[in-house]
Amino acid sequence: MESFSTSNDLVQFIGKLGDLKDEHYQLILVQHAMIELLIDKGLFSRQELEHKITEVDRLMTGSPYPMA
Template sequence: MESFSTSMDLVQFIGKLGDLKDEHYHLILVQSALIELLIAKGLFSRQELEHQIAELDRLMTGSPYPMA
């Protein structure tokens, strides 16, 4: 009986993971569409976006402790 419960837990976990993948795909799709619309409307350029992404990435991957 215990292995059935464990197997069911695994099946439920895999199902939740599948749901998360679908949700992630839809969120990225909406984000991409919004970015393309904002660029098309001239609110910012692709270069400005790339610069901002690089800046945020630099801040996020840098050391959390300032170097003196």
């Protein structure tokens, strides 16, 4: 962790962290609402979404350098 030159710097850092937490919550809330609306409208099923999440997770956690 970086050192803070003053206690005021630390307070500002903690405030920014709190703001990021609030923004993250709002983004997740909107994302969840949009997904529920798309499922309700029949654009895709919850099972299709879960399958796609698993597929993307595998891609993201795999090695960026495929073995030949």
